[in-house]
Amino acid sequence: MTGAGTAIWGVGTSAFGKQTSLGGPRLAWQATVEALDDAGLQASDIDAVYAGTVFGDPGTVTRCLQQIGIVEVPVITIENACASGTSAFHEARESVEMGRYERVLAFGIETMTAHFDGAISPIASDPDGAQGYAMPSIYGMSATRYKYEFGVTDEQMAEVAVKNRRHAMGNPRAQHHKTVTVEQVLGSRMVADPITLFQCCSIADAAAAAVVGPLGGSRDPSGEVAIRSSALRSGRLWDHTTDKVWGWDIVSDTAARAYEEAGVSVGDIDVFEVHDAFTIGEIITTEALGLCELGEGGRLVESGHTSLGGLQPVNPSGGLLSRGHPLGATGLAQIAEIVWQLRDMAADRQVPGARLGAVETMGGGTAGIDGNACVVTVLEQVG
Amino acid sequence: MPSLITTPPERADADPRPELAIHEGRVLLTGSRCGDCGYPQAVNPPRCPICGSHSIAPATFGPKGTVFSSTVLRIPVPDRTPPFTLAYVDVDEGPRILAHVDGPDEALVPGSEVVLSGWSEHGDPVVRRSGP
Ligand SMILES: [Zn+2]
Numbered sequence: 001m002t003g004a005g006t007a008i009w010g011v012g013t014s015a016f017g018k019q020t021s022l023g024g025p026r027l028a029w030q031a032t033v034e035a036l037d038d039a040g041l042q043a044s045d046i047d048a049v050y051a052g053t054v055f056g057d058p059g060t061v062t063r064c065l066q067q068i069g070i071v072e073v074p075v076i077t078i079e080n081a082c083a084s085g086t087s088a089f090h091e092a093r094e095s096v097e098m099g100r101y102e103r104v105l106a107f108g109i110e111t112m113t114a115h116f117d118g119a120i121s122p123i124a125s126d127p128d129g130a131q132g133y134a135m136p137s138i139y140g141m142s143a144t145r146y147k148y149e150f151g152v153t154d155e156q157m158a159e160v161a162v163k164n165r166r167h168a169m170g171n172p173r174a175q176h177h178k179t180v181t182v183e184q185v186l187g188s189r190m191v192a193d194p195i196t197l198f199q200c201c202s203i204a205d206a207a208a209a210a211v212v213g214p215l216g217g218s219r220d221p222s223g224e225v226a227i228r229s230s231a232l233r234s235g236r237l238w239d240h241t242t243d244k245v246w247g248w249d250i251v252s253d254t255a256a257r258a259y260e261e262a263g264v265s266v267g268d269i270d271v272f273e274v275h276d277a278f279t280i281g282e283i284i285t286t287e288a289l290g291l292c293e294l295g296e297g298g299r300l301v302e303s304g305h306t307s308l309g310g311l312q313p314v315n316p317s318g319g320l321l322s323r324g325h326p327l328g329a330t331g332l333a334q335i336a337e338i339v340w341q342l343r344d345m346a347a348d349r350q351v352p353g354a355r356l357g358a359v360e361t362m363g364g365g366t367a368g369i370d371g372n373a374c375v376v377t378v379l380e381q382v383g
Numbered sequence: 384m385p386s387l388i389t390t391p392p393e394r395a396d397a398d399p400r401p402e403l404a405i406h407e408g409r410v411l412l413t414g415s416r417c418g419d420c421g422y423p424q425a426v427n428p429p430r431c432p433i434c435g436s437h438s439i440a441p442a443t444f445g446p447k448g449t450v451f452s453s454t455v456l457r458i459p460v461p462d463r464t465p466p467f468t469l470a471y472v473d474v475d476e477g478p479r480i481l482a483h484v485d486g487p488d489e490a491l492v493p494g495s496e497v498v499l500s501g502w503s504e505h506g507d508p509v510v511r512r513s514g515p
Contacts, residue, residue, distance in 0.1 A: 121461055127399040127425070128481045131507045132456065132463045140454030140490075141471060148452075148493040193455040193490045237432060240423075240479040245452070367399075367481065 005215035006096045007224035007382065009103075010039025011336035013208040016323040017175040020113040020205060024056070028064030028109055031207035031329075035105070039211035040219040043069035046211075047101040050092040051077045052084030052108040053328035055115045064109060064207070081363025082275060083232075084108060085208065085331025086375035090232040092212045093377075102217070106210045106335075110326030112203040120203070128367035136200055138364060139278035140192030142245040146280060147194065149243075149295065154194055156298030158185035160279035161198050161321050163307050168318025170308075170348030175204055175324040185279075199279040204324025208332035210339070215382070222383045225339045228356075229261035230377040235370030242370075247281070247362055250371035251288035255360065258376035259290075266290035269378070270354040271341050272312065273334035275362045276319040285360060286314060289376075308349060316341060316349045331361040331375065342381040355381045387485050387509055389501040401425040401480040401508050403499055409446045410499040412474050412508070416442040423477045444477025446499040447513065451479060453491040463505065472497055472510055485511040 012034025014027040036043060049070060051061040061077050080087040085108030092106035112120075119136060123129035146152040162182055168174040180198055188197040215226055235250035236242075242249070259265060266289060274289065276282035283297035291312060292300040300306060306314035317323065317337040320330060338357035340346045362374040391404060402413045402425070416423045417431040418438030430437055453470040468484035470491050483503045484491060491497070496514035503509050 119458055119460070125397075125399055127401060130398065130400045131469070131481055131483065132460045132467065132505070133469060133481060134456060134458065134460050136458065137454050137456045137469055140456070141452040141469075144454055144490050145452040145493055190455075190457050192457065195454075238479075240473040240477070243451075 006093050006212055006227045007215040008227060008335065008339055008379065009211040009213050009218040009224055010035045010037070011210045011339045012038060013173060013333050013336050014206045015173045016204050016206040016326065016333065018113050018205060022205065024060060024109055024111050025064045025067065027111070027205060027207040029068050031209040032065065032068060032070070032105065032107065035209040035211050041103060041211060045103050046070055046073060046105045047103050048073050048095065049075040049105045049107055050088040051075065052080065052088040052331065053077060053110060054079055054081060054084050055110060055112060056328065060109065061107065070105065080373035081365050082277065082325070082327050083331060083361040083363035083373040083375050084328045086334070086359065086361040086377065087232055087373055089210060089332060089335055089377065090230045090375050093227050093230050096212050096214060102213055104212045106212055106332060107207070108328035108330070108332040109207040110328040111205045112326055113205050116203055123365055126365065126367050129365065135365065136192035136195055136278065138246060139280050140195045142284060143194050143280040145245050146283065150298070152283065152298035154186055155182055156302050157199060157279040157283065158182040159301045160276060160282045161185045163301060164276060164315050164319040164321040167308055167316050167349055168322030171318050171322065174318045174322040175202055176322045195278055195280065201277045201320040202324040204326040206326040206329040206333065208329045208336055210332055210335050223343065224382045225342050226380045226382050228264065228378040228380050229258045230375065231257035231261065232373065232375045234373055238368060238370040245284060247364060247371050248284055248288050250374045251285050251360060251362055254374040254376045255289045258378055262378040264356065264378060269312065269356050269358045271316060271338065271351040271357045272314045272360070273317060273319070273337050274314055274360045276315055276321050277325055282314065282319070285362070289360060308351065313351050316346065316351055334359045334361060338379050342379060386504050387501050388504065392502050392506045394506065400506070403502065403508050404443070406443060410501055411443040411445045412477055412480065412499060413441070413443055414478060415439045425478045425480050444474040448472040448474040448497050448499065448510065450491045450493055450495040450497055452493050453484065455488050455490055470497065470510060480508065482508040482510045485509050
């Protein structure tokens, strides 16, 4: 299946924030036109679109892309919860890899303030959701378990928010541009014990996009970022037989597959964008990605290893905790960040000398399974 | 949690929540067990997700269980008034289910012993602490 390889030719995003008045199409135009310009392409050069959106109305993607001239092509919309954007990216890459299309737009969008005032409503058709089990409570469960089983502290969890909000000071497109202290994080109101408000990502409206094509095939191949691997899978059953918190195994399994395909180990990777929808999520994810042993994620963030200036920075963009989490757009914003990092374009939040980067997105909301979907992709600087 | 209901509420066929029933005065979880590999579930599907067997028989579980983890949700969700306490419970010899907790608004410590005790005013399965 693997040919000469695939690459990201260009990326773009809108700003991230509560911007209801902009509406979907204008957010989409900002992201898509930036990605096309970055790739040196016209809209008419695009062969196909894979898009991720979760709460979007029927027809959202074609409604957003038609006026900028992306028409008369296959447009395929994917819903994979929080991993919808990276799932679209995964399929875009797969389609180029297999020779089905040559220049593919991976696109993600969410206009969440049009649907929610605060937290996402629980899914009424789900065994857990029907009990009022909102997303923060999923992570509250994990945090309670981690405090009990591994002695993770409230301060260690808060440190994730402190770190990511500090990183976002260098990201003009983030929603939050204000540093917070451990005391402020722990003093914010309790949402789902022991998770406080500043440990939860905000909702947001945004779009993000990437153009995927054959490696070396763009007008300026020196700007390409190689896609060394991409893995996508749903979780195992999450049941009485496991002592792992929800979401640990799916990230570990998906990462193992992505590292294997790329022929790299976690120690080779210079920079990560991961799914920090809630602080405990980043702690669990860094463990599952192999940055530390099971149960050591709290100490890892405390050590500074994952801070800008540390050995393997995680979420230099500020992550979901700073951007907010417009579900369909999030994964492609993570991809865009790693592309900018690998091109040495990330300015005040640049990880010096980054050559290899990884993106992880994990989506849930379905009872009984260890995650609806997880994507891990490994990207490499070409030049 | 304002009130515990101890008689089975009316339940729609499509209700996805774990179903409790009263047997000989005890509140039990209804579901199924695989006749070949023994895998327990809170639902009764036509095939076992573990071994593929078609021999799935209805079963009941409980009333005791052990808390895997717990939290208190303190933000509003549609039709419910916060705060309310939730727990993942590994029902003895049975599956792991989510349930509401009858008691103070504080998360249960993982490993706590609980007993299935009835329904919330919304028809959710409810457990309460049984150990010290
Ligand atoms: Zn079986």
